[in-house]
Amino acid sequence: MANRRHEHAEDPPHDRRAVILIIVLLIILSVTMLFVMRGQLQKRYSVHTISGTSMIPTLTERDQVLVKKNVQIQRYDIITFSVDKEEGMFVKRVIGLPGDSMFVRNDRMVLNIGEQGDFETTNTFHLSPTVADEFQTLNRIPEDVYFVIGDHVDVSKDSRTFGFVHRKSIEGTVQFRFPAIHLAKVKN
Template structure:
């Protein structure tokens, strides 16, 4: 018992320091970031990328502590970063891609992402058939390569499900972000109005209004920068099995940078 006690006294604080200050692992639970991230992917999250706040603490213990807002050594994400964060309205950890920063205007028009009045660069790649997680149904998606600056990623469009092809105009408030999933028809994200203030003349530019739906049913809305946990940098490994049809090649799922 003394041996075990001495080991735990060293290992436990070292683990908490490492996961609180440097990196932690998160497992992808849903298909909202397909094809970039699949269900079961183990992702390394950089905790120092954007500074430290209450949600940076390991094991999500920060949500239970009487800590104030703000972050130490704070920096702002770049458009295109994949970030892990605390849901704006409920106690859930989420992962999405940053497309809007404070002061940006964001809108979806006919499936195109328009930032500050300009559609982002997008190129059709291929049409793929695959089996979504925990189903036996073969689905079809149109794969597009999107680019903002020097960041490029793949998205899926045209899937069956809840589509958000056209939206109101969003103006990102100070201290907030606009986030979307790469699986555009299977991601409940900032495009959905349920987590936002009501639009005024087709424009959403405020945050912090009372919710009109239960917190568990609300979208993430505009996400406060203080809710950041870290940046997803690398797919370490996965238990996901490739389910693409027609002998289409699958992406590498081990030690792959994002």
């Protein structure tokens, strides 16, 4: 009897191979699933680090934002987008939507954000001369473009200087802010 117990104590070599094969297959499956999930997340979301002060106090230098791609844009959403002949991504707030009534006089744009055409609720923006000339003949914001402003209006480079943002240039809307961690420096 003692010999039989000793024989069963050692695993046959084919059992070890099967366990190793199962472990290897589980690792390959897990890595594959991670790549697929990552790819799906990257199709729907991106993360950007804020650079600059144009969105203070809402967003500050080195904050990170989670951006959801391909969503319907509404007034006051914060969006990320690219601008022709400019480096990097911009982050601004949508003020004017396609179809909003507007007019330009003396480099100032009056934008109706109330009922269509009533001009009871308006915003007024000082435009660069180039943008004012471009907008001069418009009485509505054209289809597939948006008027955007930075929350820190005194320093923001936005639609007042580069014009409308085209829908095709918009990456998505900011869904969440990860605040920057500002560590205090210890002085000796």
